[in-house]
Amino acid sequence: MLAARQVLASLTFIPAWLLSLIVLAAGILVAIQAHRILFRAATRLVAERDLFWRSLVQRTEGPSRLTLMMIAVAFAASIAPLTFGQANAIRHLLLVCFILLVGWVARTVLHIWVTIYLRRFKLDSDDNLLARKHTTQSRILQRVAGWLIVTVTIAVALMTFEGVRQYGVSLLASAGAAGLVLGLALQPLLKNLVAGIQLAVTQPIRLEDAVIVEGEWGNVEEVTSTYVVIRLWDWRRMVLPLSYFLEHPFQNWTRESASLIGTAMIHVDYTAPVDAMRRKLVEIASASILWDKRVVNLQVTELRAETMEVRMLVSASNAGKTFDLRCEVREKMIAFLQAEYPGALPRNRAEVAASAEERQLTRRALAA
Numbered sequence: 001m002l003a004a005r006q007v008l009a010s011l012t013f014i015p016a017w018l019l020s021l022i023v024l025a026a027g028i029l030v031a032i033q034a035h036r037i038l039f040r041a042a043t044r045l046v047a048e049r050d051l052f053w054r055s056l057v058q059r060t061e062g063p064s065r066l067t068l069m070m071i072a073v074a075f076a077a078s079i080a081p082l083t084f085g086q087a088n089a090i091r092h093l094l095l096v097c098f099i100l101l102v103g104w105v106a107r108t109v110l111h112i113w114v115t116i117y118l119r120r121f122k123l124d125s126d127d128n129l130l131a132r133k134h135t136t137q138s139r140i141l142q143r144v145a146g147w148l149i150v151t152v153t154i155a156v157a158l159m160t161f162e163g164v165r166q167y168g169v170s171l172l173a174s175a176g177a178a179g180l181v182l183g184l185a186l187q188p189l190l191k192n193l194v195a196g197i198q199l200a201v202t203q204p205i206r207l208e209d210a211v212i213v214e215g216e217w218g219n220v221e222e223v224t225s226t227y228v229v230i231r232l233w234d235w236r237r238m239v240l241p242l243s244y245f246l247e248h249p250f251q252n253w254t255r256e257s258a259s260l261i262g263t264a265m266i267h268v269d270y271t272a273p274v275d276a277m278r279r280k281l282v283e284i285a286s287a288s289i290l291w292d293k294r295v296v297n298l299q300v301t302e303l304r305a306e307t308m309e310v311r312m313l314v315s316a317s318n319a320g321k322t323f324d325l326r327c328e329v330r331e332k333m334i335a336f337l338q339a340e341y342p343g344a345l346p347r348n349r350a351e352v353a354a355s356a357e358e359r360q361l362t363r364r365a366l367a368a
Contacts, residue, residue, distance in 0.1 A: 027076030103153025132206035143225035211318035272344035
């Protein structure tokens with residue numbers, strides 16, 4: 001360092017301010033080039049590893065570059081012929097950069113920790129209740145913590161400036177109405193942030209939950225710090241504020257388990273063979289890859305003037321499979337009745353009477 005200072009001191013033909021600027025710029029350029037070389041080496045090192053390590057290197061690119069630049073500027077400032085005011089300005093700049101770096105690293109560490117934590121859970125499994133619970137909770141808390149880190153970082157950085165610190169103190173001392181106005185203006189945002197924390201703790205909804213909201217059926221696709229995105233059955237997206245799920249009733253079909261019992265209703269004639277239909281339902285469910293082998297049942301649930309209502313119950317591992325299994329049961333049961341018992345399909349009573357009369361006349365004619 002002494003040798004570098006002596007070399008710079010010998011350059012008396014260059015103005016001090018220009019020499020300082022050159023030294024600082026050179027330090028920044030060296031830091032950027034060194035970071036580029038190190039980052040390429042790190043990228044090649046993890047190229048054959050899994051996605052987590054590659055993502056980790058990509059996430060640390062910005063903080064590591066800023067760290068090297070700060071080190072380079074600090075070294076350059078120690079050897080550059082700076083005045084007292086210039087040295088103080090650079091030290092203040094380095095302090096602000098250090099605060100921002102700490103906040104940046106905190107957000108990166110938060111993201112890495114959540115990623116490592118969630119690697120144990122698989123959302124694409126059949127019984128993904130535990131995975132959806134932890135994923136939803138972690139994502140909401142990650143976003144809330146991220147906003148908190150950003151807010152604290154900016155606040156601490158601004159408080160290093162004397163003018164901002166004095167303004168903040170005076171505002172704090174005299175801000176009755178101003179605080180009230182600010183609170184009212186931020187009420188929707190704060191309301192949803194608090195709702196996000198409540199949802200993370202109580203978890204009335206989770207990622208990929210099957211829900212019915214506003215008369216629409218869909219799955220929870222995304223939960224942010226302020227709103228929830230519902231992927232409807234026809235691929236439309238419904239966006240609702242977080243507070244909606246704390247203030248309005250809604251149906252959650254997968255609250256305790258992903259498995260569901262599906263109901264398929266069919267109306268048949270009074271002559272329909274219920275026992276044969278019950279055996280056929282078991283056969284249909286057993287042959288289907290959608291059935292989870294837990295629930296299968298057929299019952300006559302209501303009698304009407306011309307038909308009786310038959311309810312078929314089947315279960316599947318999730319809402320999508322349950323819906324497909326219900327449709328499959330309806331289609332195959334109708335095909336079974338059409339092929340084996342066509343008279344069991346709903347008919348008008350007059351047609352039945354006419355058919356009986358025709359059969360009676362035919363018997364008389366044959367007997368004569």
